[in-house]
Amino acid sequence: MEAPPRGTVADRVSTARRSAFVGRETELALLRDALAGRPGAASVLYVHGPGGIGKSTLMRQYANEARAAGRPVVHVDGRALSSAPEAFEKAAAAVVHAPGALLLIDTFEYCQSLEGWLREEFLPSLADDVLVVVAGRHAPDVNWAADPGWADVLKVVALDDLSASEAELFLERRGVAPAHRQPLLAFASGHPLALALAAHVARTGGIDLPASGSWRPTPEVVASLLRQILGHLPGPRHRLALEVCAQAHLTTETLLRAVVGDDAPELFAWMREQPYVDHCAEGIFPHDIVREALAADLRWRDPERFDQLYRHLHGHLLERIASVPSERLLHAVGSLQFLYRGEGHMAQSHLWHLPGLVEDHPYGPSDEAHVLALAERAEGPGSAETVRYWLRTRPQDFRVQRLRGTAPAVAFSAWLRPEPAQGREHDPIAAAAWDHVASHVPLGPGEHIALGRFHVHPRHYQRPSPVMDLMLWRMLGELLRDSGLAWSFIVLRDDGFWNAHMEFCDMTPLEQPVAVSGSAYRIFAHDWRDLAPGAWLTDKQQALMSGTDEGFADAGTPVPRPRAPLPPPTLSRPEFTAAVRSALRDLTQPPALELNPLRHSRLVADHGMTLRDVLANAVACLVTERGGDKALRVATLAFVEGAPTQEAAARRLNMPYSTYRRHLTAAISRIEEVMWRHEETGLPLLPP
Numbered sequence: 001m002e003a004p005p006r007g008t009v010a011d012r013v014s015t016a017r018r019s020a021f022v023g024r025e026t027e028l029a030l031l032r033d034a035l036a037g038r039p040g041a042a043s044v045l046y047v048h049g050p051g052g053i054g055k056s057t058l059m060r061q062y063a064n065e066a067r068a069a070g071r072p073v074v075h076v077d078g079r080a081l082s083s084a085p086e087a088f089e090k091a092a093a094a095v096v097h098a099p100g101a102l103l104l105i106d107t108f109e110y111c112q113s114l115e116g117w118l119r120e121e122f123l124p125s126l127a128d129d130v131l132v133v134v135a136g137r138h139a140p141d142v143n144w145a146a147d148p149g150w151a152d153v154l155k156v157v158a159l160d161d162l163s164a165s166e167a168e169l170f171l172e173r174r175g176v177a178p179a180h181r182q183p184l185l186a187f188a189s190g191h192p193l194a195l196a197l198a199a200h201v202a203r204t205g206g207i208d209l210p211a212s213g214s215w216r217p218t219p220e221v222v223a224s225l226l227r228q229i230l231g232h233l234p235g236p237r238h239r240l241a242l243e244v245c246a247q248a249h250l251t252t253e254t255l256l257r258a259v260v261g262d263d264a265p266e267l268f269a270w271m272r273e274q275p276y277v278d279h280c281a282e283g284i285f286p287h288d289i290v291r292e293a294l295a296a297d298l299r300w301r302d303p304e305r306f307d308q309l310y311r312h313l314h315g316h317l318l319e320r321i322a323s324v325p326s327e328r329l330l331h332a333v334g335s336l337q338f339l340y341r342g343e344g345h346m347a348q349s350h351l352w353h354l355p356g357l358v359e360d361h362p363y364g365p366s367d368e369a370h371v372l373a374l375a376e377r378a379e380g381p382g383s384a385e386t387v388r389y390w391l392r393t394r395p396q397d398f399r400v401q402r403l404r405g406t407a408p409a410v411a412f413s414a415w416l417r418p419e420p421a422q423g424r425e426h427d428p429i430a431a432a433a434w435d436h437v438a439s440h441v442p443l444g445p446g447e448h449i450a451l452g453r454f455h456v457h458p459r460h461y462q463r464p465s466p467v468m469d470l471m472l473w474r475m476l477g478e479l480l481r482d483s484g485l486a487w488s489f490i491v492l493r494d495d496g497f498w499n500a501h502m503e504f505c506d507m508t509p510l511e512q513p514v515a516v517s518g519s520a521y522r523i524f525a526h527d528w529r530d531l532a533p534g535a536w537l538t539d540k541q542q543a544l545m546s547g548t549d550e551g552f553a554d555a556g557t558p559v560p561r562p563r564a565p566l567p568p569p570t571l572s573r574p575e576f577t578a579a580v581r582s583a584l585r586d587l588t589q590p591p592a593l594e595l596n597p598l599r600h601s602r603l604v605a606d607h608g609m610t611l612r613d614v615l616a617n618a619v620a621c622l623v624t625e626r627g628g629d630k631a632l633r634v635a636t637l638a639f640v641e642g643a644p645t646q647e648a649a650a651r652r653l654n655m656p657y658s659t660y661r662r663h664l665t666a667a668i669s670r671i672e673e674v675m676w677r678h679e680e681t682g683l684p685l686l687p688p
Contacts, residue, residue, distance in 0.1 A: 052193025108136030161190030250283030380517030
């Protein structure tokens with residue numbers, strides 16, 4: 001009898017890789033459409049993303065899919081090529097003689113100089129039944145998009161982190177015990193390489209969880225992660241530039257120049273081109289996992305240089321606040337505040353959103369009706385009358401906040417600088433502040449008080465949000481730029497949420513709350529005559545760095561401290577998922593929505609939002625994902641507008657039904673993940 005064929009080590013490796021593969025459903029669907037010859041499918045996929053994001057893993061899965069479809073596969077590794085077209089043609093020669101082949105070009109960054117030749121000569125010469133996938137760290141150059149001939153042939157795929165559920169499944173398939181997964185997920189942020197390294201540490205017994213349940217990677221894990229993500233750096237100055245970028249909220253060439261000097265333009269331009277560095281209108285910033293790894297590595301390798309860099313940035317940003325024009329004040333303050341993000345109360349009170357989601361503007365007469373309506377909605381008619389008084393006497397002290405691209409104000413705040421005794425007869429808060437001043441050392445010549453009186457955003461009233469971030473930054477900025485300030489008073493709803501944050505900022509609560517329009521408010525006071533705000537903040541930073549400020553010795557580190565444990569969600573994850581799907585189906589049916597168990601979730605109960613508001617915000621958050629515009633259109637039509645059937649929705653969107661279903665499935669999954677994450681953390685689910 002003939003012996004059965006013997007397996008190989010390669011077979012075992014391939015089987016293990018296939019069983020460990022998770023996620024990337026959207027990317028796999030693109031290849032499957034092309035393999036099946038569906039209308040509109042691309043013939044060339046260009047996959048790009050930073051090191052360790054999973055490009056090569058996806059390429060192996062693409063090869064498996066092609067072979068399962070009966071297609072030959074030709075693999076070209078850019079690391080093994082010279083930069084000569086002849087070398088590439090030789091490596092890819094088999095594709096010319098293999099009908100229907102899939103050509104995989106991996107690590108393309110090593111032969112990126114061939115990109116123009118590939119686009120103009122090599123790819124157009126291939127048979128039209130050949131499929132091509134290019135994978136590299138860098139996005140394709142603009143000439144692809146500028147050429148209309150490639151519009152229907154090329155599909156560009158920006159590979160991103162795994163979703164929360166995919167990351168957990170990744171660890172499960174790597175054999176990580178459930179008790180160890182959450183701290184690893186908190187470290188890795190869905191980054192596949194970081195997850196793989198953390199899973200290896202867990203499997204080899206390298207995790208010893210403290211009572212808090214937090215975990216920080218060893219220096220060896222961090223170093224391995226950085227080697228894979230950063231690749232070869234041109235020199236030590238480039239490393240320094242990245243370390244500045246890791247500490248700063250957003251890095252500009254101006255900020256970089258303050259640390260590195262005249263090399264700033266060259267280094268800034270280099271960082272802009274790196275695949276692990278992103279950008280927005282206000283500057284550049286690294287991927288979260290890169291930020292944390294760079295900071296942790298520097299802190300371990302050279303703690304003195306870490307402290308020097310931190311102090312240098314702190315001093316520079318503090319000086320900028322004193323000199324920047326008023327329209328740049330909030331950006332400067334936010335950058336300074338970001339240096340304190342490792343302190344627990346700061347982590348809980350700020351969302352660290354990217355600039356541009358919310359705009360802060362001076363109050364103008366045309367805003368009056370909106371401001372009064374917001375005050376009445378959030379605080380009641382009595383408060384609205386108090387706002388009316390201050391608008392007429394101190395309009396220059398008010399700010400309004402608008403969502404990007406919208407005209408009406410969605411929130412307003414006021415940093416009042418009243419004349420002596422002003423407001424005593426019209427505002428019980430002002431009366432309490434003036435009484436407090438009178439009971440201490442009276443104001444001297446040229447001295448005044450400031451009153452952080454209103455922080456009104458009805459949707460997320462005085463809770464962490466992009467709007468509240470701006471209000472807090474405005475108060476600190478005004479403090480630091482104020483001369484002759486004797487007392488500051490900050491007024492917040494007396495529900496205890498801000499007590500720890502105010503204590504950290506050395507703001508002392510007055511003994512008794514003050515009632516306004518049926519609600520109690522707490523006034524937090526500080527006398528600045530012994531130490532001016534700028535000097536106070538410098539002393540605070542030095543105490544934090546030296547560890548002499550009790551309880552906040554690690555504030556220099558960018559790794560956030562864990563929050564105090566929250567009670568478990570009222571629903572299990574499977575129950576929550578089922579409730580989300582049911583609620584989405586019933587979004588246009590208020591009576592049915594009223595029966596959904598999500599009405600008792602944290603998202604609804606703790607933040608004053610209706611279930612419909614929460615669901616609408618979750619749908620709107622799809623737009624912040626890569627490629628989220630299609631998912632948003634599909635989910636909006638399916639759930640918010642309520643298309644009669646899925647077939648009708650697909651027709652309205654001019655999509656094939658299978659494509660519509662794929663986007664809808666992805667949108668539902670993402671909505672579930674976003675809602676569950678906010679339910680677990682207790683943070684409100686904000687609109688983007």
